[in-house]
Amino acid sequence: MRLRWSWRGSDMDRRVLIGNIAISEAVKLARVDVISAYPITPQTIIVEKLAEMVDSGELNAKYIRVDSEHSALAAVYGASSGGSRVFTATSSHGLLYMYEMLWWVSNSRLPVVMAVVTRSIGPPWNIHTDHQDALTVRDSGWIIGFAENVEEAFDMTLQAYKISEDKRVLLPSIVALDGFILSHTAEPIDIPSQEDIDRWLPPREPLPFVMKPGEGFAVGNLGPDEVTMELRWYIWRAMERAKRVINEVDYEYKDITGRSYGGLTERYRVEDADYIVMGMGSWCGDIKEAIDMLRDEGYRVGLLRIRYIRPLPIQDIIKYGSRSKAVLVIDRAVSMGYGGVLAGEVASILRGRTPVKGVVAGLGGVDMRSEDFIDIIKRFIEEYELDLDINWLNTYWIMKDGGRG
Amino acid sequence: MYREYIILSRGGQGGVTASRILASAATYEGRWAQAIPEFGAERRGAIVRSYLRVSDGIIKRHSKIYRADGLSIFSSKILSLIDIKREIPNDLTLIVNSPYKPDLEGFKEIYYVDATSIALKHDLVLAGWPIVNTAMASAMAKVFNIASIDNIVKAIEEYFSGEIAIKNISAAMEAWDMVAR
Structure with missing residues (x-):
């Protein structure tokens, strides 16, 4: 004990x-x-x-x-x-x-x-x-x-x-x-x-x-x-x-x-965020550390952690998604021929309100570090600010080399 | 304070348990810790990595460790099988299970402890293999200032009981005294 x-x-x-x-x-x-x-x-x-x-x-x-x-x-x-x-x-x-x-x-x-x-x-x-x-x-x-x-x-x-x-x-x-x-x-x-x-x-x-x-x-x-x-x-x-x-x-x-997480979602540094990241699971801890480091560099970014995908927290996604400039959804699962599973859901909710970009990463256990998330989030913000094509649902695959002997 | 450590062991030597014992011991110190094993297609004898994070505050990240503050090697033969400096490129302190100090370049400091002899002396043998994990965990706790020997003993008691616990505690105490630079 x-x-x-x-x-x-x-x-x-x-x-x-x-x-x-x-x-x-x-x-x-x-x-x-x-x-x-x-x-x-x-x-x-x-x-x-x-x-x-x-x-x-x-x-x-x-x-x-x-x-x-x-x-x-x-x-x-x-x-x-x-x-x-x-x-x-x-x-x-x-x-x-x-x-x-x-x-x-x-x-x-x-x-x-x-x-x-x-x-x-x-x-x-x-x-x-x-x-x-x-x-x-x-x-x-x-x-x-x-x-x-x-x-x-x-x-x-x-x-x-x-x-x-x-x-x-x-x-x-x-x-x-x-x-x-x-x-x-x-x-x-x-x-x-x-x-x-x-x-x-x-x-x-x-x-x-x-x-x-x-x-x-x-x-x-x-x-x-x-x-x-x-x-x-x-x-x-x-x-x-x-x-x-x-x-x-x-x-x-x-x-x-003494523990409470926020219900369907956990809001991490979202209140004044220009950009919102959404994701699920253990790597949200790594994403939080990435957000802390990006905040130190002056990026106004936060995480809306989806704790429950069913029932889907539609109200929270609208509330925090629509008050941000753009939303980045990082998925560890993909619907082949469409996009990241969560990204597809978020994009369907925010269509006409906020641009959504989807990233597919970490399939098969590929390790993702806070540093990787910093790169992904920075690239996403740069693309948005350069007025590149983050229109509805762009899906990017984050690939890593290694393990091929 | 935030530190990251890597253990390289052979499947069956107890590297995963060593990192868990250290995580428990660090928690007794009032710190936050995280022990992560890296499982794959490993079998007995294969090189296995285990990770340990120790911090004063809550650790949110769960990724693997790539640049460690310290590295512990449970079998000195691993040194000749992989290129350590290529695998973990940063400047770090090394602890090796070895009866003598290995002749290696490029480390901040090198410590050694003859954990195999300690395990054999205390009859810590399983299926023909000396089990060096509690001795190595104890040496790591001392060199890296992760936990006191008292808390290492408490952590060992979480994982083993009875006579096995006594043997492991004896090995841990001996390694604590014997680890040298």
């Missing part, structure tokens, strides 16, 4: 943990009832650690071993239908293998929470991070958040239960953390006490329904077409309400931990 400190009378424990272990600690504090998972790098340590916790009795949960990721999500789908609080985790090809079950879960409105440790999709075989895997499920009705550091991955996991189980939402959540960069990096994190979490996150209410033995009940049955469309409309509205719930939960979490 580590340095202890208090926030308004709450006890916190400072430990140095890798992202994967931090996620498993959050799942333990959430007192999940059922875990099912199949191992895949770089996620495996999360579910190994949870298996150890269940084995030692530290965590009173049922651990279901399965033959694949498809079965893992199917197992927690069933358990969640029975009223349990559940967890699973995966990466890359494992997430793709779950794809069908993802829609069963969201269309059934079950508050499943899953960690996606982001990893490039092969071929070529690659275990390092990009955001392509998590973004393949963008349209499925899952809430999708991206963490910047180990502590936020922990916080986002706990918050995911509170958000998903809120009766205004009742949708599943993905907590995405960058493979290796967060999953295997050890950093200090302050862990709240079980008592504080128990007070803040009570056991799951039996919503939206609970299947019980002996009670006749049909879920996902064939129905009139109009019912299908009506159920989609309810999901649409729940996703809209989730925006407010995410902001509320992030704000109230501060009472326990």
Whole structure:
């Protein structure tokens, strides 16, 4: 046990943990009832650690071993239908293998929470991070958040239960953390006490329904077409309400931990910024350091960090995007034939308001330093000020040499 | 204070754990730290890089380290396998696991500690290999002023328990005393 400190009378424990272990600690504090998972790098340590916790009795949960990721999500789908609080985790090809079950879960409105440790999709075989895997499920009705550091991955996991189980939402959540960069990096994190979490996150209410033995009940049955469309409309509205719930939960979490991130987005030095950078995930920390250095040189630039891509923080993108001269979106995923995934979304929102430039970088785990971001941001500002063609959505690929022997 | 370090080790020598122990020990000092392993297609015996950042304030960046303040080499044979000055071009302090001071040009300072003999003496052998990580972590903590020996011991206790912890602590204390310039 580590340095202890208090926030308004709450006890916190400072430990140095890798992202994967931090996620498993959050799942333990959430007192999940059922875990099912199949191992895949770089996620495996999360579910190994949870298996150890269940084995030692530290965590009173049922651990279901399965033959694949498809079965893992199917197992927690069933358990969640029975009223349990559940967890699973995966990466890359494992997430793709779950794809069908993802829609069963969201269309059934079950508050499943899953960690996606982001990893490039092969071929070529690659275990390092990009955001392509998590973004393949963008349209499925899952809430999708991206963490910047180990502590936020922990916080986002706990918050995911509170958000998903809120009766205004009742949708599943993905907590995405960058493979290796967060999953295997050890950093200090302050862990709240079980008592504080128990007070803040009570056991799951039996919503939206609970299947019980002996009670006749049909879920996902064939129905009139109009019912299908009506159920989609309810999901649409729940996703809209989730925006407010995410902001509320992030704000109230501060009472326990002193930590709050700004809800759907984090605003970093944006208030007086002429230029806004937008991005997601761990490299936002490197971008913040780049912004600090650029500010010292007199560039008025800020970062709007997109914490949740679903539901998309449209209001924040309009608010901060439209008051800036131009917006730069840095993506770690690409929609082939169109552009960066986030850049496409931001450009569609800001069309007619603010020019948007998209940059695709860091695919397959290509390392990006603060110095790289300084170069990218400076070039973007120069192009804008020289009145070059930053019209709607220009996509640039940042390529690096190396590793070719 | 903000410092960056690189560890070059062989897969199986414990380089990743060494950087994590140092991150924990630095945190006990009231500092902020970050231990980043560089995983790839490595297997046992391959050269593995681990990174360590130590700072008085929160570290936001997560990229790899290219220009380190200090470099620690867990197997002196690595020195003849790669061109260190090409890999890490800046002026830095070096610590090598070696029974004698290596004859090298172009470093700010060179320290050495015979971590292999220390590991063997304390029976720290796994699958036929001496495990040098706790001895090397301790030497790094001293030379780079990352943490006190007390906090290195506390950090080792987070990673090992029982008899294994005692052996590792003994190795760390011996390396602390033996590391030399």
